[in-house]
Amino acid sequence: MDFAQADALNQAIRLLSLRHRARAAALIAPLGLHPGQEALLLELDRTGPRIQAQLSEALGVEPPSVTLMARKLEASGHIRRSPAPSDRRASIVELTDSGRELAERVKEVWRGLAEETVAGLPAAAAAEIPGLLAAMTANVAPRRTGPGRARAADSGG
Template identity: 45%
Template sequence: MNRSLLSQQTRTDAGLAAVLRVAVGRLARRLRAQRPDASLSLGQTAVLFTLARHGQMTPGALAEHEKVQPPSMTRIIAALEARSLVRRTPHPDDRRQQLVDLTDAGREMVREDQRSREMWLARRLAELSPEEKDTLRAAARILEQLSQA
């Protein structure tokens, strides 16, 4: 996009929001395309990453974290379990509950996914000038702050 046109579009908060929405969405799609195993749904991939980040969780906690209904989470867990990417174990304090955790294969899939996406992004970043990278470093902090709001 032409820099002066982009500058005009981002002068207002509404214009900046529109440009960011499109750019972040496009980048997210490009990163999703780098997934080494596209046979997993985005929901399944999200559960693997959540377990990698937060450790074992109950199905209910996973459903709440991923903002899906419990029956949907049950289907996601069953599909991941069928592929030996997660396992269920009895909850140590509540016999009515189970805990879901990554298997070694699940952990390796998460690591490979992260490596693949980060390598793609690192190649794109290598094309940028030092000044552009500095700008992105500052923007990354701000985007992280926005994502937590």
């Protein structure tokens, strides 16, 4: 790939990422959420109760980010944390009734954002995008440089 093509690709990905994140933030703000919290709610809605370390792995963010999000969502009554029976140092996180209701509202916002994002594209092209993006994401996943050590820093929030 020549530089012009590489530059165009990298710039397009960067701009899409920035705009999508900003648009998502604007859409979830009226729900009282900050970026990243919607992903945590949707993960719990999809999987049921999880240990915070599992949430960190599933969301692709560092454990302190999950801890901060969980504290805020717990304070607002959307999740409940309790000690894991097998390891009292670990916390199990689960949705409350209000969290399940909020997750349903987030799903509506998420559907709208997805439709907005692919507006004007042929349905067949839009259907291919998740697979293409998953492959691209895997291509740039952090590489391990040693036991449990990632080379690339996580910027999740």
